[in-house]
Each structure stands twice: as C-alpha cells, then as structure tokens.
Amino acid sequence: MSESIKVVVDAMGGDNAPEEIVKGAVEALAENENIEIIFTGPEDVVNAELGKYQYPASRVRVVHASQIIETGEPPVKAIQSKKDSSLVVGLNLVHKGEADAFVSSGSTGAVLVGGQAIVKKIRGVHRAPLAPLIPTAKGASLLIDCGASVDARPNHLVQFAVIGSIYMKNVMGISKPRVGLVNIGAEEEKGNALCKETYPLLKACPDINFIGNVEARDIPKGAADVYVTEAFVGNVILKMYEGVGGVLLQQIKAGLTSTLRSTIGAALAKPALKKTLKKFDSSNYGGAPLLGLKGLVVKTHGSAKAGEVKNTILQCIQFKEQDVNGKIQEFLARESAAKDSAG
Amino acid sequence: MSESIKVVVDAMGGDNAPEEIVKGAVEALAENENIEIIFTGPEDVVNAELGKYQYPASRVRVVHASQIIETGEPPVKAIQSKKDSSLVVGLNLVHKGEADAFVSSGSTGAVLVGGQAIVKKIRGVHRAPLAPLIPTAKGASLLIDCGASVDARPNHLVQFAVIGSIYMKNVMGISKPRVGLVNIGAEEEKGNALCKETYPLLKACPDINFIGNVEARDIPKGAADVYVTEAFVGNVILKMYEGVGGVLLQQIKAGLTSTLRSTIGAALAKPALKKTLKKFDSSNYGGAPLLGLKGLVVKTHGSAKAGEVKNTILQCIQFKEQDVNGKIQEFLARESAAKDSAG
Structure with missing residues (x-):
C-alpha cells in the first residue's frame, strides 16, 4: 500500500x-x-x-x-x-x-x-462514461453515464454496468454493487426501445448483480448502487437533483424567515439542519470520474x-x-x- | 358562462x-x-x-x-x-x-x-400527450409529454408544443406561454438526435412562443411555461421531482427533530414552513390532462x-x-x- x-x-x-x-x-x-x-x-x-x-x-x-x-x-x-x-x-x-x-x-x-x-x-x-456519485438516502450511488453516450446502444449500456460495478466495488468498497437500469416502469417489458433491448443483456451478464429496472422516483432513495442510463437521461437526472434541491431549499429558507416566530425557530434548528443537509451534498463524494x-x-x-x-x-x-x-x-x-x- | x-x-x-x-x-x-x-x-x-x-x-x-x-x-x-x-x-x-x-x-x-x-x-x-402541471419557483408549468410518446419523432414534439401552449393559454390564463425544449445544453446544436431535429422545427413554428433549449436544472425554477420532451424523459423528470423532493423533506424532518434545540425550533417554524411547501405541492394544480x-x-x-x-x-x-x-x-x-x- x-x-x-x-x-x-x-x-x-x-x-x-x-x-x-x-x-x-x-x-x-x-x-x-x-x-x-x-x-x-x-x-x-x-x-x-x-x-x-x-x-x-x-x-x-x-x-x-x-x-x-x-x-x-x-x-x-x-x-x-x-x-x-x-x-x-x-x-x-x-x-x-x-x-x-x-x-x-x-x-x-x-x-x-x-x-x-x-x-x-x-x-x-465503446464510449468513455462520465460517472458522478450522487447522494441518496442510503449514502451514494453511481450514475453512469452523464457524459458522451447520448443516443447510446444497448451494448454501450452493458459496458457501463460492468465498469460502474468495478468502480463501486473497488473504489467505494461495496461488495456486490446492485445494478439498476433507469426506466419508466418496474416490469421487464417497460420502457423505450433502448431499455427493452438492454434489459435482457444486463440480465444475462455474468459480471454484474443486476436487480432490474429502477424508476426515477427511487433513485434518490438509493434503490441501486449503480444506475445505468444513456447520457441524455443521466444528464437530466443529475440536473434535476440540482434543480429540485436548489429550489426546494430556497423555498424552505424563504418560509423559515417569513415570520418572526419562524425566524427564531430557524435559528434554533439551523445547526442540526445543516448537518443533515450536508449528507445530501454531492461535493462530499468527490468528483465524477471519466472511466x-x-x-x-x-x-x-x-x-x-x-x-x-x-x-x-x-x-x-x-x-x-x-x-x-x-x-x-x-x-x-x-x-x-x-x-x-x-x- | x-x-x-x-x-x-x-x-x-x-x-x-x-x-x-x-x-x-x-x-x-x-x-x-x-x-x-x-x-x-x-x-x-x-x-x-x-x-x-x-x-x-x-x-x-x-x-x-x-x-x-x-x-x-x-x-x-x-x-x-x-x-x-x-x-x-x-x-x-x-x-x-x-x-x-x-x-x-x-x-x-x-x-x-x-x-x-x-x-x-x-x-x-399523432400521439395523445399526458401533460401534468409541475410546481416551479414561479408557479406551475406544463410538462408535455409524460405519457405515450416514448421514442417520439420530431413532429410529435412540435404538436406537443402547440397543444401545450393552447392549454396553458386557455386553461391557465398565460397570454404567451414560453415553450422550452428539454435538452442537455442551452445551445441550438446540443443534445441527442431527437432534440437536434426538433429544435429548428420549433423555431420555425408560428403557433408558439419558442424560447429555445431548457436544461433540467432550470425546470424547477420556472424557465418556461411549457416544457416539451418525449415521454421517457418526461417521466424521469416527473419522478425525480417526487423522489428528490420526498427524500429531501424526509432528511430535513429527521434533521429538525435530531436535537432538543432543533425540535423546539422546528415547532416554532412549522406553520410558516408548511405554507411555503404547499406552493410546491403538485396536488394544488389538479390532475394531468391527456390531451x-x-x-x-x-x-x-x-x-x-x-x-x-x-x-x-x-x-x-x-x-x-x-x-x-x-x-x-x-x-x-x-x-x-x-x-x-x-x-
């Protein structure tokens, strides 16, 4: 070492x-x-x-x-x-x-x-994926790809799944990283053409622990350790994190200082709140590797x-x-x- | 009447x-x-x-x-x-x-x-879009389509833009609804094949007020009144709203009740906070029309x-x-x- x-x-x-x-x-x-x-x-x-x-x-x-x-x-x-x-x-x-x-x-x-x-x-x-770690309720998961694979093909996504698993196992210490395919429904036959073709390939891949489709609503909950998707959707997910989180926190801040009573309350609650929100701050997890x-x-x-x-x-x-x-x-x-x- | x-x-x-x-x-x-x-x-x-x-x-x-x-x-x-x-x-x-x-x-x-x-x-x-109103920092915007247009073609998206504009003008009372194409960059040449082909068609469409590409991070800010996208991405956006919002509020709640001091603060701040968060509750805006x-x-x-x-x-x-x-x-x-x- x-x-x-x-x-x-x-x-x-x-x-x-x-x-x-x-x-x-x-x-x-x-x-x-x-x-x-x-x-x-x-x-x-x-x-x-x-x-x-x-x-x-x-x-x-x-x-x-x-x-x-x-x-x-x-x-x-x-x-x-x-x-x-x-x-x-x-x-x-x-x-x-x-x-x-x-x-x-x-x-x-x-x-x-x-x-x-x-x-x-x-x-x-095939393509070098940009794979940021995103914060979840359970810790952090890898979102692969947010980079260059716009209009990707199914075999690209399979490579992302394997590469992402290798990363999460060896760099983040997760022994059998759960791989989820980002989709708009849980069932195997759901989704667009790319997802429908990719699902059976992931299912058959011996190098990963594939757990099936993951809906976007379950991403922040930590439903998988590796979220596989092509870059357009990956980029949208990443930026929705930023956008929804930012606007929500702004609104909460405005709400907390809207009355005298709430301003006093906010001052008391601030340290504990700050500590919690830090867990949800993606900068804790370092940068996004281009793998x-x-x-x-x-x-x-x-x-x-x-x-x-x-x-x-x-x-x-x-x-x-x-x-x-x-x-x-x-x-x-x-x-x-x-x-x-x-x- | x-x-x-x-x-x-x-x-x-x-x-x-x-x-x-x-x-x-x-x-x-x-x-x-x-x-x-x-x-x-x-x-x-x-x-x-x-x-x-x-x-x-x-x-x-x-x-x-x-x-x-x-x-x-x-x-x-x-x-x-x-x-x-x-x-x-x-x-x-x-x-x-x-x-x-x-x-x-x-x-x-x-x-x-x-x-x-x-x-x-x-x-x-071409396809009947499911178009929910989503809460933004400025009020509510229409996300069209979240329904049946997975793997949509450019002319489908143009119809969505016009139909969505008609809805926002006539039902929500917005005089010249701003139409944005959901994309992964602001510039005209950005995005996947679908976006690249759709952009010039929207630009040339006389029936809408097209303002260009909108990145996902700006959706919750209210960057446009009508967000145009095919259903896979629309569904991901809708569910990221739900997912990020839900997990964030859960974490905030946990943070607010983690110490005695913060629990007292939270009690004081609660009424004002509730009022603010209500603005961000999509049920205020009623259901999603299938247009x-x-x-x-x-x-x-x-x-x-x-x-x-x-x-x-x-x-x-x-x-x-x-x-x-x-x-x-x-x-x-x-x-x-x-x-x-x-x-």
Missing part, C-alpha cells in the same frame, strides 16, 4: 481557481504521504498560491501552462487550439505516463473531449472548493491501488473472447 | 377511493353550480358515500359499474376484459357524448390506454385526496368554456393545409 500515486491537478479550472484548488491539493498532501501532486498552470500564479502554505516540497511539482480554457468555449476547438492550457498540458502528462490521474474543475465538455482525445480510451471501450480511459480523469464541480478537491485526489489512490483499469481490461478481454467464440 | 359541464368521476380509482373521490366531487358541486357529476362505480358503494353529504341531487347521477381495474393490472388487457369497470364505463360516457370530461385517480396505464382506445384521438393528432382526445380525460394522482379531485373537476370548466379542443382542431387543420400546399 506504500506505492505512490502521481495526480495532476489543473490549477486553473473552475470558479474558485486557483485558490481553492491549490488549497485542496495541499490538504490532500497532508492527509496521505503517498500522494504526489503536479500542478498545471502559469508558474508564477501557482507558486504564489503555494507560498501561502507549508507543504512537502519534494512531493510537489509545477508544470507551466500559459493558457486557460474557459467554461463557455466550444470544447473541441478549445482542446485543439489551446495546446498550452492547464487542461491540455495536464492530460498530456497522463497520456505520457508521467502521472496516474488528472483532476480538473474546468469545463465539463473540455474534460470529456480532452480525456478521450488525449488520454484515449482503453481498447475495447474507461488509459489513466484516470476526474471532473470536479465547477464550484468545487478545497474539500471536494481534496476528496477527489484521495479517491484516486483507491483507483490505482485496486487497479480499476486492470480489472476493466480483464472484463474487456473476456467480452472480446466471448464474442469471438460466439462469432 | 352559464353553460353546464358534465364530468364523469371514476369513483373507484386511486388509493383513497371511494371516500376522497366522492368528497372532492361533492365539494366541486358546491363551488360551481354549472357542474354536473356522473359517478361510475358499484351503485351501492357510491350511494353509501354520497349519503354522508348534502348535495344538489339534480346535478348528480350514478352509473353502475361492477368491476374495478387495479393499479398493477396490465393496461391493455384490463381495458379489454373489464368492460364493466368504473374506468371503461366512464370513458364510454365521454365517447358517446353523454359527458364532456372524465376524471380518474386509477391506474395511469389504464387511463392512457383507455383514453386513446375508447375516447379516441382527434383526427391529425388531443375527442373529449377531456384527466388523470389525478393515485394518492389524490378530495382537494385535488375538486381542483381537477373545476379545471374541466375552463377547458370546455375556452373550447380547447376546438383550438387544437384549428391548429391541426392549418398544419394539414400547410403540409398539402408543401407537398
């Missing part, structure tokens, strides 16, 4: 860069001595931030990158034209094997495109603060120690062999 | 039938004297419920139906085999022109299937209580007075003429 892990941190990505990003990375260094951090970004800016802290200099390196990819930029063009951005320079370090993982709070589109174009998919992976690549790429929220950056970096250790990519490759080899013998 | 409206009420549908259903209908009778109610269900059961209330007997009729369709039954089979169910008997009354509208808290599938099979679609309607049929069919929540049943019946008045179906037919005639001249 003493093997070290090298994590590239995009010092310039996200709303709170570089301050919170550098702070979170320094905190991760303090928490685990096997971590080495490589920051990408303008050398002077990163060093100025680092100057605020005490940290083990032997485990920190800054690789200069003069450009920044902004959130609004078209991803493909940004990746192609900004070769000296903190994002592209960072992904190249993983590609060249100089680092194990890359963490960024920058543009989701650019991380998705850059991850696939620069770090590249493992041979046999199936020849290296680990993790996207943290654009609004990520030091805590989320730290948690994300710490998760990378599990990913490497448990050899998640090795296990994905073993599955792909089995899948390919099965196809050959069937064909 | 003195024209009367005949509403068939399925006395036996839903978790709280027949008690809350009959109660809600009696309340609607008291609130508006132009309403006539026809209950379908076992005569003795319905009459026993009615016996609990004072009501204008001249505006109430009971049509006997000996069977009940349960929630778990396969819809098509149930509709075909249970000809004497409260649901089938009720829909037939609308089909034969003996009533204007049908309201049921029974099985959604059976209402969808029965509505299309018995009441039948208006000529020219585009030769008559109005409305599905109320399975858990509907008297208040929701009453609100739903009152909404039927607007639907008839404003001649929503006449306006849908005018649009279909224009659409068909445009197609002919183009062809």
Whole structure:
C-alpha cells in the first residue's frame, strides 16, 4: 500500500481557481504521504498560491501552462487550439505516463473531449462514461453515464454496468454493487426501445448483480448502487437533483424567515439542519470520474472548493491501488473472447 | 358562462377511493353550480358515500359499474376484459357524448390506454400527450409529454408544443406561454438526435412562443411555461421531482427533530414552513390532462385526496368554456393545409 500515486491537478479550472484548488491539493498532501501532486498552470500564479502554505516540497511539482480554457468555449476547438492550457498540458502528462490521474474543475465538455482525445480510451471501450456519485438516502450511488453516450446502444449500456460495478466495488468498497437500469416502469417489458433491448443483456451478464429496472422516483432513495442510463437521461437526472434541491431549499429558507416566530425557530434548528443537509451534498463524494480511459480523469464541480478537491485526489489512490483499469481490461478481454467464440 | 359541464368521476380509482373521490366531487358541486357529476362505480358503494353529504341531487347521477381495474393490472388487457369497470364505463360516457370530461385517480396505464382506445384521438393528432402541471419557483408549468410518446419523432414534439401552449393559454390564463425544449445544453446544436431535429422545427413554428433549449436544472425554477420532451424523459423528470423532493423533506424532518434545540425550533417554524411547501405541492394544480382526445380525460394522482379531485373537476370548466379542443382542431387543420400546399 506504500506505492505512490502521481495526480495532476489543473490549477486553473473552475470558479474558485486557483485558490481553492491549490488549497485542496495541499490538504490532500497532508492527509496521505503517498500522494504526489503536479500542478498545471502559469508558474508564477501557482507558486504564489503555494507560498501561502507549508507543504512537502519534494512531493510537489509545477508544470507551466500559459493558457486557460474557459467554461463557455466550444470544447473541441478549445482542446485543439489551446495546446498550452492547464487542461491540455495536464492530460498530456497522463497520456505520457508521467502521472496516474488528472483532476480538473474546468469545463465539463473540455474534460470529456480532452480525456478521450488525449488520454484515449482503453481498447475495447465503446464510449468513455462520465460517472458522478450522487447522494441518496442510503449514502451514494453511481450514475453512469452523464457524459458522451447520448443516443447510446444497448451494448454501450452493458459496458457501463460492468465498469460502474468495478468502480463501486473497488473504489467505494461495496461488495456486490446492485445494478439498476433507469426506466419508466418496474416490469421487464417497460420502457423505450433502448431499455427493452438492454434489459435482457444486463440480465444475462455474468459480471454484474443486476436487480432490474429502477424508476426515477427511487433513485434518490438509493434503490441501486449503480444506475445505468444513456447520457441524455443521466444528464437530466443529475440536473434535476440540482434543480429540485436548489429550489426546494430556497423555498424552505424563504418560509423559515417569513415570520418572526419562524425566524427564531430557524435559528434554533439551523445547526442540526445543516448537518443533515450536508449528507445530501454531492461535493462530499468527490468528483465524477471519466472511466474507461488509459489513466484516470476526474471532473470536479465547477464550484468545487478545497474539500471536494481534496476528496477527489484521495479517491484516486483507491483507483490505482485496486487497479480499476486492470480489472476493466480483464472484463474487456473476456467480452472480446466471448464474442469471438460466439462469432 | 352559464353553460353546464358534465364530468364523469371514476369513483373507484386511486388509493383513497371511494371516500376522497366522492368528497372532492361533492365539494366541486358546491363551488360551481354549472357542474354536473356522473359517478361510475358499484351503485351501492357510491350511494353509501354520497349519503354522508348534502348535495344538489339534480346535478348528480350514478352509473353502475361492477368491476374495478387495479393499479398493477396490465393496461391493455384490463381495458379489454373489464368492460364493466368504473374506468371503461366512464370513458364510454365521454365517447358517446353523454359527458364532456372524465376524471380518474386509477391506474395511469389504464387511463392512457383507455383514453386513446375508447375516447379516441382527434383526427391529425399523432400521439395523445399526458401533460401534468409541475410546481416551479414561479408557479406551475406544463410538462408535455409524460405519457405515450416514448421514442417520439420530431413532429410529435412540435404538436406537443402547440397543444401545450393552447392549454396553458386557455386553461391557465398565460397570454404567451414560453415553450422550452428539454435538452442537455442551452445551445441550438446540443443534445441527442431527437432534440437536434426538433429544435429548428420549433423555431420555425408560428403557433408558439419558442424560447429555445431548457436544461433540467432550470425546470424547477420556472424557465418556461411549457416544457416539451418525449415521454421517457418526461417521466424521469416527473419522478425525480417526487423522489428528490420526498427524500429531501424526509432528511430535513429527521434533521429538525435530531436535537432538543432543533425540535423546539422546528415547532416554532412549522406553520410558516408548511405554507411555503404547499406552493410546491403538485396536488394544488389538479390532475394531468391527456390531451388531443375527442373529449377531456384527466388523470389525478393515485394518492389524490378530495382537494385535488375538486381542483381537477373545476379545471374541466375552463377547458370546455375556452373550447380547447376546438383550438387544437384549428391548429391541426392549418398544419394539414400547410403540409398539402408543401407537398
């Protein structure tokens, strides 16, 4: 367990860069001595931030990158034209094997495109899924895919189910992750064409613990550990979490301060309430990994603060120690062999 | 305004039938004297419920139906085999022109299937959309479709946009309803194949006020008055509302009663909080209409209580007075003429 892990941190990505990003990375260094951090970004800016802290200099390196990819930029063009951005320079370090993982709070589109174009998919992976952990009443579940698989095919979803299970078992420590197919009814014959074709494939897949269809209303309850869906629906689920949660909390806040009586009540209830709601805060679980690549790429929220950056970096250790990519490759080899013998 | 409206009420549908259903209908009778109610269900059961209330007997009729369709039954089979169910008997009354509208808290599938099979679609309607009103920070918006259009085509979505706009204008009184296409990004070129093909058609449609793509996170904020989507995604949105809202409120409740201090605070804050959360309760807005049929069919929540049943019946008045179906037919005639001249 003493093997070290090298994590590239995009010092310039996200709303709170570089301050919170550098702070979170320094905190991760303090928490685990096997971590080495490589920051990408303008050398002077990163060093100025680092100057605020005490940290083990032997485990920190800054690789200069003069450009920044902004959130609004078209991803493909940004990746192609900004070769000296903190994002592209960072992904190249993983590609060249100089680092194990890359963490960024920058543009989701650019991380998705850059991850696939620069770090590249493992041979046999159809599409590299973006798989955030979402909070549930029981803890956290993996929602796979929220990324690049819009208009996915059934065999893509089967790969997501297996890859997601490997992740939840090895990184989150869940022994037999329950896999649910996101659908609009519980019965096998329910749903759209994609679900109807995917269901029997998941049922027949020996590599997963498939529990059947899961309706969206049961997702926040923690009905499964791995929720399998194509990216359009995954994205809608992820953003409904954000939207409903945000508006509801806003309304509750307004209700709590609408009268003097309720304002006093709210002041008394606040500490306990805050503690509970923290459980439902997705930043506790770290960033969303882009899986199936020849290296680990993790996207943290654009609004990520030091805590989320730290948690994300710490998760990378599990990913490497448990050899998640090795296990994905073993599955792909089995899948390919099965196809050959069937064909 | 003195024209009367005949509403068939399925006395036996839903978790709280027949008690809350009959109660809600009696309340609607008291609130508006132009309403006539026809209950379908076992005569003795319905009459026993009615016996609990004072009501204008001249505006109430009971049509006997000996069977009940349960929630778990396969819809098509149930509709075909249970000809004497409260649901089938009720829909037939609308089909034969003996009533204007049908309201049921029974099985959604059976209402969808029965509505299309018995009441039948208006000529020219591709698919009859189920369009619930969902609560937002600004009031309520129409989510169209949550019903039968799984794997819909772009021209289906255009019809939904127009039909939904007619409904929001005439029933909810919004003068130029903003139509948004549910998508995973704001830009025109974003999304899956369906969205990419639908966007330019909505943009070119003269019958609606199209405001572009809407991301799921902005749905609860009230970003549009009519959210257009195919039924799989619509269903996921509807159930995420329910799921996230439910789990969040449960967690908040647990947090509020976790310490003595917070329990006292919660007691003080409760009345104000309750008032606010009521705004976010979808039962305030009545049931979900199944639009585009030769008559109005409305599905109320399975858990509907008297208040929701009453609100739903009152909404039927607007639907008839404003001649929503006449306006849908005018649009279909224009659409068909445009197609002919183009062809």
